Amino acid sequence: MSVSTTDFRRGLKIEWEGKPYEVIEFQHSKVAKGQATVRTKLRDLITGRVLEVNFRSGEKFERPDLEEKEMQYLYAEGDRYVFMDLEDYDQVYLDKDQLGDAWKYLQENINVKVLYYKGKPIGIDLPITVELKVVETEPGVRGDTVSGGSKPAKLETGAVIKVPLFINEGDVIKVDTRTGAYVERVG
16 A cells, blocks of 8 residues: 555655655645655664655655564663564564664563564564653752753663653653653652
């Protein structure tokens, strides 16, 4: 099935120049006397590189031959991450490069979808949000409320994100895995 630039949305996966890509950002633009174009940021699903590409409006693309398998993250072994197929218990290894920023949100035993391109594992799709514990941040200040400034916080996975001033070490927060943004405090 083919898709057009008019079908672009965040997260759409397309095949371009023989490789699978994910649309990260897109913007339709029309100049006075020229043809409309679509400016995009595409993430190469195999290498993780992000490219900025302009396409003619209406240009068509094929959908890549992708398969998703539900798997459980087991542990990290250096820069390799081990996932287990929940049906046949086979284990799959992915390098940190293949995961992009997803490694920042991996907790042991979390279920993810491992992406396969033409039968080879190339990356993962995380749940939209994950709950992670804050292990290091400046102390919250009495009187700080939901509205206001932010400060950096280190999470149990090693990721560092911006959180509201009232968040303390030991708090469990919900994080949007697509943007790396703080969503809410859950405990």
